[in-house]
Amino acid sequence: MTTGEGELPGLTALLYAATARLDAHFAACAGAVGLTASQANAVHELAEPLGMRELGRRMCCEPPNVTFVVDRLEERGLVERRPHPGDRRAKLIALTATGAELRERLFAALACDPPLTGLPDADRRALRVLLDRALHT
Amino acid sequence: MTTGEGELPGLTALLYAATARLDAHFAACAGAVGLTASQANAVHELAEPLGMRELGRRMCCEPPNVTFVVDRLEERGLVERRPHPGDRRAKLIALTATGAELRERLFAALACDPPLTGLPDADRRALRVLLDRALHT
DNA sequence: CTCGAATCATTCGAGCTGTAACGAAGTTCG
DNA sequence: CGAACTTCGTTACAGCTCGAATGATTCGAG
Numbered sequence: 001m002t003t004g005e006g007e008l009p010g011l012t013a014l015l016y017a018a019t020a021r022l023d024a025h026f027a028a029c030a031g032a033v034g035l036t037a038s039q040a041n042a043v044h045e046l047a048e049p050l051g052m053r054e055l056g057r058r059m060c061c062e063p064p065n066v067t068f069v070v071d072r073l074e075e076r077g078l079v080e081r082r083p084h085p086g087d088r089r090a091k092l093i094a095l096t097a098t099g100a101e102l103r104e105r106l107f108a109a110l111a112c113d114p115p116l117t118g119l120p121d122a123d124r125r126a127l128r129v130l131l132d133r134a135l136h137t
Numbered sequence: 138m139t140t141g142e143g144e145l146p147g148l149t150a151l152l153y154a155a156t157a158r159l160d161a162h163f164a165a166c167a168g169a170v171g172l173t174a175s176q177a178n179a180v181h182e183l184a185e186p187l188g189m190r191e192l193g194r195r196m197c198c199e200p201p202n203v204t205f206v207v208d209r210l211e212e213r214g215l216v217e218r219r220p221h222p223g224d225r226r227a228k229l230i231a232l233t234a235t236g237a238e239l240r241e242r243l244f245a246a247l248a249c250d251p252p253l254t255g256l257p258d259a260d261r262r263a264l265r266v267l268l269d270r271a272l273h274t
Numbered sequence: 275c276t277c278g279a280a281t282c283a284t285t286c287g288a289g290c291t292g293t294a295a296c297g298a299a300g301t302t303c304g
Numbered sequence: 305c306g307a308a309c310t311t312c313g314t315t316a317c318a319g320c321t322c323g324a325a326t327g328a329t330t331c332g333a334g
Contacts, residue, residue: 128147
């Protein structure tokens with residue numbers, strides 16, 4: 001949550017600040033099309049119909065959460081639960097026409113002025129290398 | 138939430154992965170002393186008695202949240218609300234003896250094997266520079 | 275084929291988080 | 305002084321998230 005006392009002061013804070021920037025941009029784009037961040041996360045992943053479980057995997061969250069978010073999207077007519085052919089337990093979540101149109105607008109908003117774009121490519125590459133190293137040690 | 142389509146693929150994911158690592162360590166340390174991450178965040182900041190507002194500022198969250206978390210800590214006898222001398226609106230949140238002892242154990246846990254420690258100092262410095270640059274552009 | 279284990283989605287309970295609105299207390303200014 | 309504004313903490317409400325438990329279905333071992 002804060003420093004963690006062990007790395008040089010500031011690194012942790014900088015990492016949190018960077019992800020906060022990313023979150024803010026995503027949430028702002030979601031809000032611009034009338035969605036919450038979580039709902040937008042789901043819509044974002046629904047390029048094609050997915051089972052609840054697979055959708056949860058791609059959204060990086062647990063199944064109950066997917067149920068909750070899909071409920072809200074279904075109430076608004078943006079997605080529909082379809083029976084899964086060949087597995088009567090499972091369901092396929094698919095965007096409706098309205099949902100698909102909204103997904104297009106979401107992507108358009110996301111492409112507009114994303115964070116970290118001011119950083120030169122060389123720096124971005126260096127950042128990737130360092131973060132990758134940090135995560136694999 | 139995910140890529141954001143505009144930076145090189147992976148940078149966003151790496152940043153989220155890094156902060157997830159930090160969160161996981163903090164939550165694990167909190168759990169080790171019987172606290173949730175938010176509760177531990179509050180305890181962490183309570184080096185001295187603070188007003189609700191100031192505590193919220195340091196925890197990086199809104200006032201209602203502080204009320205909620207302090208409620209739980211107070212129920213467990215880890216903190217107490219004291220009247221603020223000189224401002225009858227405000228309260229001072231202070232650790233009890235039990236709370237202070239638990240805070241010590243929290244810090245001990247946090248110091249034990251923190252993330253990103255395997256990274257050489259040079260890399261850490263480079264990371265700081267790059268993140269700082271990314272945030273100020 | 276049948277019974278037990280695994281998997282799917284859901285529900286429940288708890289906690290976290292924010293915005294809006296509130297009453298109480300302090301501050302400012304005519 | 306007294307009215308208007310601000311600030312303090314709280315409450316109410318809505319949404320997000322997870323772990324545990326549940327019922328339905330599928331799969332696998334014998």
